[in-house]
Amino acid sequence: MPDADALLDGLDPEQREVATTLRGPLCVIAGAGTGKTRAITHRMAYGVATGVYKPTEVLAVTFTVKAAGEMRERLRTLGAAGVQARTFHSAALRQARYFWPRVYGTEFPQILESKFGFVAEAARQLGVRADQATLRDLAGEIEWAKVSNVRPDDYGTEAVRRGRSVGDLDPGEVGAILRAYEQVKRDRGRIDMEDILLITAAILADEEAIAAEVRRQYRWFVVDEFQDVNPLQSTLLDLWLGGRDEVCVVGDPRQTIYTFAGASAAILGDFATRRFPDAPRIELVRNYRSTPQIVAAANEVFAGRGPSVTLGVRLQSQNQSGPPVEYRPFPDEIAEAEAIADRIEALHRQGVPYREMAVLYRINAQSEVYEEALGQRRIPYAVRGGQGFFSRPEVRQAVTLLRGAARAGEGSGSLPDDVRAVLAAMDFSDTPPTGRGAVRDRWESLKAIHTMAVELAEGRPDADLTALVADLDRRADQAYAPSTDGVTLATLHASKGLEWDAVFVSGVQEGTVPYVATMDDPQAVEEERRLFYVGITRARRHLMVSWSAARKPGGQARRKPSRFLDRLLPEEVRVTRAPRRRVTLPTTELDYDEALFERLRAWRKETAQEASKPAFTVFTDATLKAIAAVRPGSPEELLRVSGVGRSKLEAYGDAVLAIVSGD
Secondary structure, three states: OOOOOHHOOOOOOHHHHHHOOOOOEEEEOOOOOOOOOHHHHHHHHHHHHOOOOOHEEEEEEOOOHHHHHHHHHHHHOOOOOOOEEEEEHHHHHHHHHHHHHHHHOOOOOOOOOOHHHHHHHHHHHHHOOOOOHHHHHHHHHHHHHHHHHHHHHHHHHHHHHOOOOOOOOHHHHHHHHHHHHHHHHHOOOOHHHHHHHHHHHHHHHHHHHHHHHHHHOOOOEEEEOOHHHOOOOOOOOOOOOOOOOOOEEEEEEHOOOOOHHHHHHHHHHHHHHHHHHOOOOOEEOEOOOOOHHHHHHHHHHHOOOOHHHHHOOOOEOOOOOOOOOOOEEEEHHHHHHHHHHHHHHHHHHHOOHHHEEEEEEEEEHHHHHHHHHHHHOOOOOOEEEEOOOHHHHHHHHHHHHHHHHHHHHOOOOHHHHHHHHHHHOOOOOOOOOOOOOOHHHHHHHHHHHHHHHHHHHOOOOOOOOHHHHHOOOOOOHHHOOOOOEEEEEEHHHOOOOOOOEEEEEEOEEOOOOHHHOOOOOHHHHHHHHHHHHHHHEEEEEEEEEEEEEEEOOOOOOOOOOHHHHOOOOOHHHHHHOOOOOOOOOOOOOOOOOOOHHHHHHHHHHHHHHHHOOHHHHHHHHHHHHHHHHHOOOOOHHHOOOOOHHHHHHHHHHHHHHHHHHOO
């Protein structure tokens, strides 16, 4: 057993206060990167070392199996191996399995591995057509309704009141499917993951002797990530406590990003203001993760938004100064992706491992342009929390249909129209579905394929479905992820709980961040603000925030930087909200040689046709204009132009330099 006082060594004053405040209730507001896990594990270990806690009487609850495992390992090294660290579901399942035979006299029901089959059966019974994306959204809505204590009979009313939707289904239909799903489940003698919490709560509420037994077992509670607690989990925690107050909760209101799944920031806010008004409130504000520049940017995201009791804490960096945060506008998404890939190459040459870099974006469909940009440069990457673009079911199906149409010789002569006609078999239209979720993600993927067709037709007016399929195959071949030592590609949601040396938060324009489907709901917009905050606080040393004025090269530059950047943008960037791409070396834009630009374009067209790929994948117009402005005379000077990375220098450098020199 380690010396109790030695456990406090190395803790900062606020962490030490948490560790030595052993009696509850206690509310810890822990900002991003402030060492909350260190504080609460030392608190439990200190309580055990001082004899206040018996280790087997402590239950620490968190939200992921990984987090629970890490907490157990830390507790073991601190001499508190007997403390239980579990997820809500794991703790509840253990109790439900143990007490079920005593209460019901039967074996514990089998747990569903996936809701999809039963949801599909429920939909069929009601004559509702549901594809895989709709089934995913229905499964998610079942989970939300159950953890939010919304009964199927009440779903229609609550969905309208709370702005919930599943694709184009009527709320009444969704409520009927929820009811049918529960009946299918009962008929088969199965339960789902949410039932585990409901069953445990019901046993504890109805069986006083069992509740007393559980409360004798666990006297001290610690709940991590309390901002993510949903109403059902809060009810279960109350039943575990049984009117006692020996509980420590730790969370950050600024990182509440799962309200769509049932989490409620109000539960954290109410802990110290209503449930336990006399509870100490300790704030962890010392950020050990990020540089002062990154922390200052994070603080500005919430500047002027209201009192800290509802919006968390203002961070204080404990690290040495680092490079300034980069705010980069681009003319289009291709230019943005290429510049980010170039920057990743440059940082890697400076010694930053690929595994310590991440590109973050709002929705899954945005990954394709980064997969291609990194793939062209042979930079390894891995998509976290999802599949690579060309591995997604809807994309594979779309490519199969397009390949079949090409082999059959179908086509009207207009590639975009032909693609739209083929994708119509997958219910694709130019009008996006309402709301969020898998249905919207599926539409975004199909829309991305249609956009590729539009771009190919603009570069090659004679391109047909066969040419498009060849281009899609090329993109899929280039988009590879062969190594764990690769750049992480992830949505902002999937980045929660992670950190990297260098982070690129991309696509930060209005309509993407905040996402267009949330912009009519002020509360949803504020959650988008918190999501943006989570993204930028993942960075340790290098942070680049970027946006594009248009979706594709040559498109109308209508996009504006996100409203979340209003207090962050430097004046020189704020003035030019839809700028052209800039050359890396000069600090101002330069006029370019139009004749040289046209010669470069002619060379690009010929090169692209020989390789059977779109012209912009060689170089975008913006890069050619930059080359025509700088007129580089050596490979080193050409490499300093944004949009020209090592791989493109090797592939095209000699030809470009020859054109510039007039040879």
